[in-house]
Structures are given as C-alpha cells and as structure tokens.
Amino acid sequence: MKKGEYPRARVDCLTRKFGDELLVYDQQRSVGHCLNPTAAAAWRLSDGKKNPSELARMMTQQLSAPVNESVVLLAIEELSQARLLVESEKPARRTSRREAIRAIGIAGAIALPLVTSLVAPTPARAASCRANGQPCVSNAQCCSGKCGTGGHCNA
Amino acid sequence: MKKLDRLGWAEGIRVYTYGVHTGVRVSTVGMLSQISRLLPAGWKNSRRATMQRLYSLVVAESNRRAGVKRMHILYADGERIARDTELDQVLATLETDIHRYVAQTSPHMTFLHAGVVGWRGRAILLPGRSLSGKTTLVRELLRLGATYYSDEFAVVDDSGKVHPFPRPLGIREDSTYAQTNYTAEKLGATSGVKPLPLGAVVICKYKAGAQWKPAPLSRGQGALELMANSIAVRSEPDQTLGRIQKLASRAVFVKGVRGEASESAASILNLLSPGKRQEKV
Incomplete structure (x- = not known):
C-alpha cells in the first residue's frame, strides 16, 4: 500500500458547519480553513480505510452527483496542502485542477474541491495599531510596523 | 511587581467590564476622572480583591529641575508598556491596552x-x-x-x-x-x-x-x-x-x-x- 492512498483526516481540529461548508480550525498552527462541500465531504470520509475510488463512490452518494477519482485526488491534494490530513507526504498519485475539470466535464454537477485558509491573528495584530509618535514597546503595536529605539512608533 | 507595589500609590480604581476585572493605580491624586473616560462604556466597580491585570501609572512630578526630561511611565502588571514625556500619549496606550485585554479575555463575549x-x-x-x-x-x-x-x-x-x-x-x-x-x-x-x-x-x-x-x-x-x-x-x-x-x-x-x-x-x-x-x- 502506498502512502497517501488511504487518506486520513486529522482528528485534532475544531470544526463548525456553515450550510454545506465546513470551517476547520487547526489549533496547532492557528490556521482556519473553509472547505467547500466537495472538500468537506472528502475530508469527513477520509478515515484511513478508504482508497480514492471508494471515496469517489461514497462522495457520489453524499453529494447526490457523480464524483470521479480525479476529483477525489484533487481534494486529497488540497487537504494535504492545508495539512488537514495525517499523512504529511504528498499523495502518491496526483492530479491537477485542469485534469479534474477535464474528467468531470465543463458542466460538471459538483464544484471542484476548494480549501481556503487564513491565519488566526494574534490579539495584538487583531486590535488597532498606534500612530506615529505614540509610545510603543514592540513593532507589532505600531501602524508603521516600526517601534523606534526611543520607544515611539515611527515611519 | 513587588518593587512597584512599594512605590506608594495615591489612588486607584477597580474595573469590571464584560466579565473581566482590571485595576488602575496612579501615583498622583486627581487622575481618576480622566482615566475613567478611557474605560469601556458601561464599566462597573469591581469588588474583587485581586485583579486579572493591574495597570500602574507613574505620573512625572512637575517640580523637577529644568533640563531634565520628565517621563510618565505605564506598567501592565510588572511590565513597562509606555514611557513618554506626554501624559496624553501614555493614557492613549492605557486605553488601547485595556480595551485589547478585555477583548482578549472576556468570558462572556x-x-x-x-x-x-x-x-x-x-x-x-x-x-x-x-x-x-x-x-x-x-x-x-x-x-x-x-x-x-x-x-x-x-x-x-x-x-x-x-x-x-x-x-x-x-x-x-x-x-x-x-x-x-x-x-x-x-x-x-x-x-x-x-x-x-x-x-x-x-x-x-x-x-x-x-x-x-x-x-x-x-x-x-x-x-x-x-x-x-x-x-x-x-x-x-x-x-x-x-x-x-x-x-x-x-x-x-x-x-x-x-x-x-x-x-x-x-x-x-x-x-x-x-x-x-x-x-x-
């Protein structure tokens, strides 16, 4: 059995459903991911016991639309890049978005798997910054990103 | 922090807002009304003995000799977070930091x-x-x-x-x-x-x-x-x-x-x- 052929989703992430999409928060890396319905289905079904063709069959049932193996491989690729699978290695078989589009046809009934990621901010980054001339103790406090040696934000 | 505690504080305020208890103490009398305007709206007096975060504002004395820079200094717990000759600048830092701390630690919101x-x-x-x-x-x-x-x-x-x-x-x-x-x-x-x-x-x-x-x-x-x-x-x-x-x-x-x-x-x-x-x- 080649590594990556039986993808396994990480179980140490927090998840919340938003309609058919899934928001996954990786606490280890402080990164949030939005999985579209196709990527979400692939991730939920990746238990380390199913190969891509089995995943394709189950996703077809779940999404009520034909899902072929190219789409599954693309989903695994996206999930792997987002580090949402236990295996950190790239899957043995790879596919591109172009191949997946060709496989499902232009008028495919499902959306291609998509994972969007954003880094969670530190509290300092998420709050308002300080103006030039205001006192500071670290670069992160300043709008300009520069806390001068005199303890003031500068340009 | 112990060194700061020994500095003799003129007055202080205990603040409860959004489920967070903070305190501000100052080295001179008459600052509290100015400080209370910087606090999140709707704050109340906290009855807790210990605060989650304690700000200490050392206001520079005005009767020092000419040519010497008078610095106002703000500490959050034991850490210095602002030091400036302009009191307004230091108070702006106090406002930003207290708002951010409340936003970061509020259990209710x-x-x-x-x-x-x-x-x-x-x-x-x-x-x-x-x-x-x-x-x-x-x-x-x-x-x-x-x-x-x-x-x-x-x-x-x-x-x-x-x-x-x-x-x-x-x-x-x-x-x-x-x-x-x-x-x-x-x-x-x-x-x-x-x-x-x-x-x-x-x-x-x-x-x-x-x-x-x-x-x-x-x-x-x-x-x-x-x-x-x-x-x-x-x-x-x-x-x-x-x-x-x-x-x-x-x-x-x-x-x-x-x-x-x-x-x-x-x-x-x-x-x-x-x-x-x-x-x-």
Whole structure:
C-alpha cells in the first residue's frame, strides 16, 4: 500500500458547519480553513480505510452527483496542502485542477474541491495599531510596523 | 511587581467590564476622572480583591529641575508598556491596552475587530485591520442615517447578537496615523444601545479610484473572514467559532475593493433593504 492512498483526516481540529461548508480550525498552527462541500465531504470520509475510488463512490452518494477519482485526488491534494490530513507526504498519485475539470466535464454537477485558509491573528495584530509618535514597546503595536529605539512608533 | 507595589500609590480604581476585572493605580491624586473616560462604556466597580491585570501609572512630578526630561511611565502588571514625556500619549496606550485585554479575555463575549453600524434593526459589520478604512466607512454610513455601534470591536454574545462598543470614533486625518476622537452625536448620528442580529458583513479595503463592485461570499468563507478578525480565537477557539456560527447564520457576506466611502456606503445599506433575500441556515 502506498502512502497517501488511504487518506486520513486529522482528528485534532475544531470544526463548525456553515450550510454545506465546513470551517476547520487547526489549533496547532492557528490556521482556519473553509472547505467547500466537495472538500468537506472528502475530508469527513477520509478515515484511513478508504482508497480514492471508494471515496469517489461514497462522495457520489453524499453529494447526490457523480464524483470521479480525479476529483477525489484533487481534494486529497488540497487537504494535504492545508495539512488537514495525517499523512504529511504528498499523495502518491496526483492530479491537477485542469485534469479534474477535464474528467468531470465543463458542466460538471459538483464544484471542484476548494480549501481556503487564513491565519488566526494574534490579539495584538487583531486590535488597532498606534500612530506615529505614540509610545510603543514592540513593532507589532505600531501602524508603521516600526517601534523606534526611543520607544515611539515611527515611519 | 513587588518593587512597584512599594512605590506608594495615591489612588486607584477597580474595573469590571464584560466579565473581566482590571485595576488602575496612579501615583498622583486627581487622575481618576480622566482615566475613567478611557474605560469601556458601561464599566462597573469591581469588588474583587485581586485583579486579572493591574495597570500602574507613574505620573512625572512637575517640580523637577529644568533640563531634565520628565517621563510618565505605564506598567501592565510588572511590565513597562509606555514611557513618554506626554501624559496624553501614555493614557492613549492605557486605553488601547485595556480595551485589547478585555477583548482578549472576556468570558462572556467574543470581540471581532470591526466597525459596526445598525440599520433597519440589523447590524452591518465591517471587519478589517487597522488602516483598512473602517472608520471612514462607518462615518459615511452614519451620515446616511445608520446608528453607531462601534468603530473598533463587534461584541458578540452567546446568541450571536452584536452589542455596542461605543467609544468615540478615532478618525485618522493625516498620514501620521494620528487619530482625532469624535462622538457619534457630534457627527450628527445616534448611538445604538440594543443588541442586534447580524444582517450583513462587508469585507472591503480602500484603494484610491477603485469602483465598488462587491462579490458575494459564501457563509463559510465569510465566517473564515470573521475568524481572521477575532481577538481571542487563538486562546478560545471553540467559544469563538461557536459564536461566529450563531452570528453568521442569517447574514449576507460580500467582499470587494472600494474607492471613496461616499460611493459605496449607499450600496452597503441597500444590502439590508426589504427586497433583498436573507439567507437561512
């Protein structure tokens, strides 16, 4: 059995459903991911016991639309890049978005798997910054990103 | 901290706000009324003996000899966080830090970095980092009749409603990023009091000359943007995501680049016009 052929989703992430999409928060890396319905289905079904063709069959049932193996491989690729699978290695078989589009046809009934990621901010980054001339103790406090040696934000 | 404790403090204040207990002590008498104006609106006196975070403000004495710089110094617990000859600058640091600390540690609410206005009984959120143009847009929305909720934080409770965080709008008027504070009333608007359900989230950035053509975002994508503007997601991810889930359940999300605020504000308010479809869970 080649590594990556039986993808396994990480179980140490927090998840919340938003309609058919899934928001996954990786606490280890402080990164949030939005999985579209196709990527979400692939991730939920990746238990380390199913190969891509089995995943394709189950996703077809779940999404009520034909899902072929190219789409599954693309989903695994996206999930792997987002580090949402236990295996950190790239899957043995790879596919591109172009191949997946060709496989499902232009008028495919499902959306291609998509994972969007954003880094969670530190509290300092998420709050308002300080103006030039205001006192500071670290670069992160300043709008300009520069806390001068005199303890003031500068340009 | 023990060294600081030995310094003899003239007066102090214990503050309870959004479930967080903080304290401020000062080295000279007569500062407390000035400090109380910097605290989050609606604060109460805390009865706790120990504070979660204690600020110590050493005000420079005025009768020192000429030619010697008099420094006002602010500590948060034992750490020095500001040191300046201008007291106003040090007080601005106190305000920023106390607001951020409350936003980060509040057990009752989730704080998102966003401008907020009320319109037709729903909240419009404008999430974004500093210098993304939030306050300018809030000001323009107020000019068109919206109710002021905040130009800094959207405060979200367990049911997903948005509470006001009504501090004066900090309007940056030149390239130094310096802010001048205006109350909503001074700008001819009213401040909201009642918590509101979310109506729309507008993620936008200012670009000179850009035309406002926002693209709709899915609810999941919109929630991800809210997560990326939440103060405590790293320390309280479960609670933060839970509240974002409730908050986002019936909202419209759009994203785009805007030019002048006056060109996009009316279109933003129109997102909540009666004819627009509201997404359901």
